[in-house]
Amino acid sequence: MDIAMKATIKTLIASVSIASSISSAIAADYTMRLAHQLPGSHHVAQAIEAFADEVKTNSNGRIEVQIFGGAQLYGPTEFHAAVARGHIEAASIVSLLWGGTIPEMQVFNIPYLMTGRHQLEQFPTSEAAAILDDKMASKGVKNLAWLLDANNAAFTSSDAPLIAPDDFQGTKIRGLSRVFDAGLIAMGASPATMPGSEVYQGLQTGVIDAAITSTDAVYSRRYFEVQDYAVASNLITVYQNIIVNPQWWESLPEDLQSLVESAASSTENVLLPETDEIDPTGIAKLEENNVEVTVLSDEQVDALRIAMQPAVEQAFIESANDGERLIELIKQL
Incomplete structure (x- = not known):
């Protein structure tokens, strides 16, 4: 057309x-x-x-x-x-x-x-x-x-779950933005820019190994048909x-x-969550479709935060005039 x-x-x-x-x-x-x-x-x-x-x-x-x-x-x-x-x-x-x-709107892409x-x-x-x-x-x-x-996200994959920073080494993953992707690169992953409509096919054909989206979207986009693992946490908003x-x-x-x-x-x-629990309904749907779901512990979250947050914060501050001020204000909430 x-x-x-x-x-x-x-x-x-x-x-x-x-x-x-x-x-x-x-x-x-x-x-x-x-x-x-x-x-x-x-x-x-x-x-x-x-x-x-x-x-x-x-x-x-x-x-x-x-x-x-x-x-x-x-x-x-x-x-x-x-x-x-x-x-x-x-x-x-x-x-x-x-x-x-x-650019300041990417403050929500800073992990945790x-x-x-x-x-x-x-x-x-x-x-x-x-x-x-x-x-x-x-x-x-x-x-x-x-x-x-959403205030959660899940890393989906096929070969093994992406739990620790070292698990991301060499993984081709659909990125979210230049700012967020700085955190993926810091862990050794290779983020790829790809429209959401193409992610399923990219996972199916091996163009990418992994993806990131909310737990609800993992189900609605049927990633469970082409991915075996999902690792969920309150990663971004x-x-x-x-x-x-x-x-x-x-x-x-x-x-x-x-x-x-x-x-x-x-x-x-x-639309506000009643607890800090990660989408139990969404997780149950994935498990019903044979996805092995891992909800990260506090210690595992800390490991990802330490690995990702400094690089993402730096990329954000460099791209946004009011970036540093926004980070300070949000940390005070």
Whole structure:
């Protein structure tokens, strides 16, 4: 399919989505079209649906949030521009995608820096979050929410589990970002850049030996079909940011702004973990599919932290103007 045809189809989809909502938009004073990339079964997608319901109910129908999941309207890398330019009112963007635009957002890729329940509870109202909110504002969007996607990750492999730093020596592994990959390199691994959609095939064909993703995603992406081991810990944190167009936001009366902010805060709280335990449901699903799962002990976590964190912190500080300040603030949470 050529570029012109793709653009035409995208325009038609957007036009149909707008036309199909005309009747409901007439009933509402304000419409908030919110795009995201997640499947409907994803826990964050379900939380966004609940956010939409709360906004509509508590505003007595004055605001309607129309959700377009699964990257229906735009690709994930297009969400920021679409919202900033006012093509849609809102989007939910995974924090991993901000790295090239806002280097400071890669602070969440520093191993074991901010993954504990108490830190996650404190973060959305912290000075560190305020700094990142301002960074997003400087890029033409307003951040409404820090929705926790995951605070765990699993290293998957086939030949042997990746538990100790020495286990990574010579392993070809799908990396996450230039900053995070500095930690993999420090352990002797060879990180490879690869779109998420290609990882399964890369594992299947041996292009890469190992991968890293959340325990839930190991199951949903069916890595258990091509990997025998998963080593889980509270390694990094991944957020989804609900961003809105500032001009649209300013068009809302103050009472509706407060109502939307309250709903966003409620959604943040729903997604917080109740304990520091690592996704028992996700682990059980993997074990049911014959994956040998290791949950790292405190001593094993310390070994990985010592091996990875200094290199990742250094790469982060070199890439982000406010990097050192953010690390200090997060360590105080």
